[in-house]
Amino acid sequence: MDGTLPRRESAADAAAPVLEVEDLRTVFLTDAGAVRAVDGVSFTVGPGETLGIVGESGSGKSVTALSLMRLLEEPARIVGGTVRFQGRDVLAMSGAELRDWRGDRAAMVFQDPMTGLNPVIRILRQVTEHMVSHGRQTPAKARVRAVELLRRMGVAAPERAAASFPHQFSGGMRQRVMLAIGVANDPVLLIADEPTTALDVTIQAQILDLLGNLNAEFGTAIILISHDLGVIGTVCRRVAVMYAGEVVEEAETAAVLADPRHPYSWALVNAVPRLDSPAGTRLTSIDGAPPDALNPPPACRFLARCPFAISRCGQEHPPLMEVAPGRRARCWVTADGRSLPPPPVAAEAARRELSEDRRPLLEAVGLVKHFPGARRSFFGPRAVVHAVNGVDLRLARGESLGIVGESGCGKSTLARLVTRLHEPTSGRLHFEGRDITHASSAEMRPLRPRLQMVFQDPYASLNPRMRVRDTLAEPLMAHGRASNRVEADRRVLDLMGTVGLKPEWAARFPHEFSGGQRQRISIARALALDPALVVADEPVSALDVNVQAQVLNLMLDLRQRLGLSYLFIAHDLAVVRAFCDRVAVMYLGRIMEEGPAIALFARPLHPYTVALTSAVPEPGRERVILGGEPPSTLALPTGCVFRGRCPVAQPICEEAPPLAEVEAGRRVACHFPGAFEPPRTPGR
Structure with missing residues (x-):
């Protein structure tokens, strides 16, 4: 059948x-x-x-x-x-x-x-x-x-x-x-x-x-x-772009991606990072917020956010009109058939030079974390979840290191190990030259201001019963960074300005903000104590592309102004490519490949990295299809943990390959680094 x-x-x-x-x-x-x-x-x-x-x-x-x-x-x-x-x-x-x-x-x-x-x-x-x-x-x-x-x-x-x-x-x-x-x-x-x-x-x-x-x-x-x-x-094949309850553009998808005829479509196209974008490139974003659906403006609904607006845009509501054969757009600027100008040449965010102090800000050696699982039988031993299985990494001052991989590969567990929300099962962890592998809560307390975390879901990580001013003032008072509430409130207003929020919003509760604004509050809370390292665990994965661009641009600006270091965790490789200096690719609790972002994405050496980069949703990109799913973390496979899905696996892969340096600054855990060539994408 x-x-x-x-x-x-x-x-x-x-x-x-x-x-x-x-x-x-x-x-x-x-x-x-x-x-x-x-x-x-x-x-x-x-x-x-x-x-x-x-x-x-x-x-x-x-x-x-x-x-x-x-x-x-x-x-x-x-x-x-x-x-x-x-x-x-x-x-x-x-x-x-x-x-x-x-x-x-x-x-x-x-x-x-x-x-x-x-x-x-x-x-x-x-x-x-x-x-x-x-x-x-x-x-x-x-x-x-x-x-x-x-x-x-x-x-x-x-x-x-x-x-x-x-x-x-x-x-x-x-x-x-x-x-x-x-x-x-x-x-x-x-x-x-x-x-x-x-x-x-x-x-x-x-x-x-x-x-x-x-x-x-x-x-x-x-x-x-x-x-x-x-x-x-x-x-x-065809796309309809919606904004404020209306279709603002409708055309062949390829035409919209190549030549958007509505300013909102133009911004969406240019807000998405690409694998071939220069590292640290600022993304196009749209300031402001959509109009109130209870009282939409009588003229163009995108007027307040449009960089191309003309006088007619504020006088008359545009219909969805034909601007080219087979193309309709709700825009007075392109009504005569003209195209919108290309975005300004993407400027790379200015960066501070890495500190001359060659000692790493963060260093992990052989980091392991196992969790007890359920019992297989009433009297039997507990199963063991092998979440992180021997991770080595170094992070310099002022550097941004991206951690990528599929769900369940151990990225978030690694983030919690680095911030000592979890205690390692084995291995060593040093922060600012100090061994914090098994540091007690009292020993960690003076280090907490220097080591902060931004979580994936800002709504879950913010107290819904606390106003923003209290959320941001709490760490200042708890760590003695403000002698009284007046000084704390002054610092709160400075923090809100730093992350692009209006000072008068300090009296609001978290539910009164959009998702992107809540993430800005989370970033402000992390910055309150002047940290050296911010661990960002999927900080933009739940956000729209425009809000994602705003948050990434903000984090790049803060890095330049404050000299922050980032451990940036994400499953979106294009975002990591745009934001990070170096990238580590994780699979089943281990690092498969590590190197400079530019080199790694231009020429991935591990077959798993090849598959990940080929899966980025960009039109025309040829994909490598991996069979099956990652093995269970309850029973790790012997040898190379990727060999069950690897297209170039050989008998020698029954022996686990070490994470070895194969060229300057690049480490790969593979017996045949570079043997699996990524497919060539037409036009590139």
Whole structure:
């Protein structure tokens, strides 16, 4: 059985658009009035076509998707427009008609697969449920098809996986299950809402490949929603850029990436770091915030943030007009067909010279961290989680070292070891020449001001019951850096200015800030005690590309002004390439390759590094596909830990290779460094 189902469309249906959306308007009814979340959106999607919808948080992308599927509940309400699916009026469908339509002819894959899957139902039943309930398969045939779909989605050992529960899968595997459920009934339309946002670069690339294969193999029309134009560019032929509830540009994806015709699209394109960008390059960002959806401005909604605005922009609201053949944009500047000017030549952030003191600021030798796991039996020994397995690294004063790798490779555990939030199982750790491997809390207290950390989720790391002024004043008072509250408050206002926040916002609570502003507060708190080293654990992974650019630019500025050193942890290699001097690539708790960022990304020597760099979502980039997933940390493989997935593994790889210097400043843990050549990308 090939897992496919026969199409039910006639030739006429195949020629007609699958989805036609015209002037769609969705509001949220609040006590203050109607919040215009989606305000006049129009587009069409043809059979087998891929449409990307891109924009920052709050632009209306997800509300548009939920409106199309009629999944909104009060206080949300669709107040205008039409949505037609193969000629049928979706907004006029009854509840029974919607239940028959959803999951059968149209399906949706949500951003968080853990909330989209039932945690107490096995995978097999969740995949077969729609097939049986819609009468597409008998229970017996549905089970066979479910296993075949899981195999096609790249789930290893699908028969065994089908009997598992969602919590037993990784994030990437859960997203594959969601895709299998979405295509189980061979839908004509699939809507994927940020399906790769929280995933590693390798898993993200695999999911994007799956979406592309679904489009090519099944002829499924796909709407892919994302805040990253790089992701859209790898899958979608056409893109609609949304801002403040409106589509501000619609065109072929390649045309938008090469020549954006709306200033917002222009900023999104130039806010994304690239692997070929010079290290330390400042990114293009948009100052300010989107307009209030409760009271949008009567003229151009992007006016307050636009670097190209003309007088007409403040006088008249622009329609979505044709600015070139097949291209529409909502902009008076480009209405006559002109292109926007290229961004200024990217300026490399000024940097302080590394200190003449050659002693490392931070040094780790053979760092190991094991955690006790669950017992395999009542009387048996506990399992051991091998999180970090012998890491050596050195960080100079004023230097930025990036740590990259897939989820579970030990990056965050290493960050907590370096800051001594965890005590190492073995190995040595020195900070500013002092051995802190087993330092007590009392011994660490005087060192804490010099060693600070910025966490991935600023909302979880900030006390929701404390105002910002109290959050920032607390470390100053606790460490005696301010003699009284008046002096602390003065220092708090200085800190807020340093990270680009208005002093009057000091009286606000964390929930009153955007994600990017909360991360700025976290950075301000880390800077309060004048640290020498800031450990940043995924500080921009949850942010929109524009906010990400703002935070990275801020961190580069602070490094230049204050002489900070950074240990910068991320799974986005392009971000690390733009920010760091040196990079260490981790896999299963060990460093596979380390070297200068420019050299490492230009010519990766370890096969794992080659695969990581090839997975960066840039249009036209050729990818190396790794089979399977990293081994379990409960039972480390012998020899080279990467050999089970390595495309050039040889019998000698049964012996663990040392992390050895193969050329000046570059260390690689591989018996055949440089033997696996990265694929050549056309045009480069």
